[in-house]
Amino acid sequence: MQLRVTEVRAIARDILRLTLQAPDGRALPGAQAGAHIGLHLPSGLVRQYSLTNATGEPHLAAYEVAIGLDATSRGGSTWIHAQLRVGAALQVSEPRNQFPLDPAHHHVLLLAGGIGITPVYAMAQTAQRLGLDWQLVACARSLGRIAYAEELRALSSERVHLHGDAEAGARIDFGRWLKAQAWDGVYACGPQPMLDDLTQRTAAWPTGRFRQEKFKAEAIDTALDQAFELVLARSSLRTRVEPGEPVLDAMERLGVDHPFSCREGLCGACECACIDGEPDHRDQFLDAAARAEGRRFLPCVSRARGERLTLDL
Numbered sequence: 001m002q003l004r005v006t007e008v009r010a011i012a013r014d015i016l017r018l019t020l021q022a023p024d025g026r027a028l029p030g031a032q033a034g035a036h037i038g039l040h041l042p043s044g045l046v047r048q049y050s051l052t053n054a055t056g057e058p059h060l061a062a063y064e065v066a067i068g069l070d071a072t073s074r075g076g077s078t079w080i081h082a083q084l085r086v087g088a089a090l091q092v093s094e095p096r097n098q099f100p101l102d103p104a105h106h107h108v109l110l111l112a113g114g115i116g117i118t119p120v121y122a123m124a125q126t127a128q129r130l131g132l133d134w135q136l137v138a139c140a141r142s143l144g145r146i147a148y149a150e151e152l153r154a155l156s157s158e159r160v161h162l163h164g165d166a167e168a169g170a171r172i173d174f175g176r177w178l179k180a181q182a183w184d185g186v187y188a189c190g191p192q193p194m195l196d197d198l199t200q201r202t203a204a205w206p207t208g209r210f211r212q213e214k215f216k217a218e219a220i221d222t223a224l225d226q227a228f229e230l231v232l233a234r235s236s237l238r239t240r241v242e243p244g245e246p247v248l249d250a251m252e253r254l255g256v257d258h259p260f261s262c263r264e265g266l267c268g269a270c271e272c273a274c275i276d277g278e279p280d281h282r283d284q285f286l287d288a289a290a291r292a293e294g295r296r297f298l299p300c301v302s303r304a305r306g307e308r309l310t311l312d313l
């Protein structure tokens with residue numbers, strides 16, 4: 001979709017909220033809490049941002065996303081903070097949701113670190129609307145860095161707990177919140193050390209009770225990559241994929257115009273079907289069941305374990 005930026009507003013320290021609307025005012029496809037959209041920046045970068053106003057309506061008048069200024073930005077957030085202005089036109093991909101609230105979860109803990117508040121804020125709005133038993137705990141280096149603080153307090157002052165490390169003089173203890181009651185589901189979004197800590201603390205929990213959304217793909221070790229043959233069955237094309245070369249790049253080398261967005265194994269936009277060979281899954285999109293089945297494949301990061309991989313393309 002080609003959308004127009006209709007508002008850019010600073011809503012916390014180093015965090016901008018963007019409002020995007022169709023130029024002709026038409027309604028946009030709605031989404032459930034946890035969904036994200038892809039912003040296609042003029043540099044060619046595509047960046048995924050959670051929709052903070054996705055709460056299950058079939059249509060939305062506008063999309064709202066909040067973007068933190070990332071000190072390690074490779075051009076996405078830096079460009080948006082420095083250059084993007086009201087009136088700019090941006091190509092935007094439709095909402096996708098890899099981080100939905102499970103309807104079976106009635107006692108829900110929402111955890112956010114820094115800009116990880118964005119999907120969690122949408123979840124809190126949904127949880128409140130559905131009458132769930134929910135609590136939200138958000139932390140940042142200081143309270144001034146927590147986006148949507150006022151809106152969250154207005155949603156429920158009893159259920160929302162905001163923690164600034166600077167004001168508290170210490171980091172938050174998420175362990176205390178995990179043990180606070182028997183949660184059906186714990187949903188977390190934040191920096192990698194926070195998610196690693198929570199993953200460790202919940203390692204013995206049943207599958208699906210702890211769910212997380214990552215900001216960034218984990219680094220992939222390509223040192224042991226082996227070359228393999230890529231076969232595209234329907235188009236009768238084949239090529240050798242070199243060590244370190246993404247399958248998606250090899251496909252583009254063959255002239256195949258395949259959809260993609262993040263190119264980091266996060267968004268699922270490049271998913272296709274594998275019909276022969278054993279995939280070496282390196283994405284963070286497919287769950288354990290999909291990996292074990294071995295049919296779904298994300299060519300932007302994943303490779304083959306054997307000498308040949310055949311895709312249904």
Ligand code: FES
Nearest residue numbers: 261262263268300
């Ligand atoms: S392009 Fe996003 S997972 Fe492949």
